[in-house]
Amino acid sequence: AGAAPAVIPRTRSLARLRAAAAECQACDLYRDATQTVFGAGPRDAPLMLVGETPGDVEDREGRPFAGPAGRLLDRALAEAGLDRDQAYVSNAVKHFKFHREGKRRIHEKPDAGQIAACRPWLRAELAVVRPRVLVVLGATAAASILGPSFRVTKQHGQPLEWADYAATSPLTTPDGPPIDDAVVVATVHPSAVLRSRERDAAYAGFVADLRAVADVLS
Numbered sequence: 001a002g003a004a005p006a007v008i009p010r011t012r013s014l015a016r017l018r019a020a021a022a023e024c025q026a027c028d029l030y031r032d033a034t035q036t037v038f039g040a041g042p043r044d045a046p047l048m049l050v051g052e053t054p055g056d057v058e059d060r061e062g063r064p065f066a067g068p069a070g071r072l073l074d075r076a077l078a079e080a081g082l083d084r085d086q087a088y089v090s091n092a093v094k095h096f097k098f099h100r101e102g103k104r105r106i107h108e109k110p111d112a113g114q115i116a117a118c119r120p121w122l123r124a125e126l127a128v129v130r131p132r133v134l135v136v137l138g139a140t141a142a143a144s145i146l147g148p149s150f151r152v153t154k155q156h157g158q159p160l161e162w163a164d165y166a167a168t169s170p171l172t173t174p175d176g177p178p179i180d181d182a183v184v185v186a187t188v189h190p191s192a193v194l195r196s197r198e199r200d201a202a203y204a205g206f207v208a209d210l211r212a213v214a215d216v217l218s
């Protein structure tokens with residue numbers, strides 16, 4: 001459904017990338033969303049986290065993981081001994097996708113075309129930040145970064161070598177992969193923890209996966 005492919009400036013400045021992404025019309029989500037929610041955090045962050053799409057709060061505030069899922073993420077990171085301020089946090093898709101039910105805006109999952117349209121931005125962020133550890137939060141981020149056949153449920157919490165996935169990653173273009181090496185850890189999406197019927201167990205599993213991340217970084 002993309003009108004025009006994203007035009008990614010050749011720059012190592014996250015501010016310039018962010019400014020260009022604010023104008024992106026590579027898929028139709030820009031029409032109804034308030035703004036592009038670009039990644040946030042230090043460019044020399046050793047840790048990068050990738051979620052799915054901004055939610056209602058993020059769409060209004062312009063910052064990733066600023067709402068309920070973000071609060072859970074912050075708490076889980078702290079419990080695992082990680083600091084959100086030292087992480088670069090982004091999403092696979094950078095516009096809020098929703099439908100309306102009365103006054104409420106209800107989140108929808110981005111489709112494969114929207115994930116693909118937004119992937120060049122994620123690629124560009126990754127190429128600038130070059131994290132030591134890349135955390136994949138949930139199936140949408142996994143599809144964008146590791147491809148549609150990756151199963152978070154099977155591999156969550158396992159430190160994986162990016163080099164083993166680079167050749168088949170959808171982030172790899174004819175120009176090559178965005179990064180040469182990193183450890184990749186997939187885990188559940190914090191919103192899935194919030195929605196889980198067994199929330200305490202889901203939360204404990206999430207923290208355990210993030211502890212594996214902390215072990216790699218230490």
Ligand code: URA
Nearest residue numbers: 051052053054064065
């Ligand atoms: N969920 C996401 O995947 N990203 C956000 O930024 C907020 C909620």
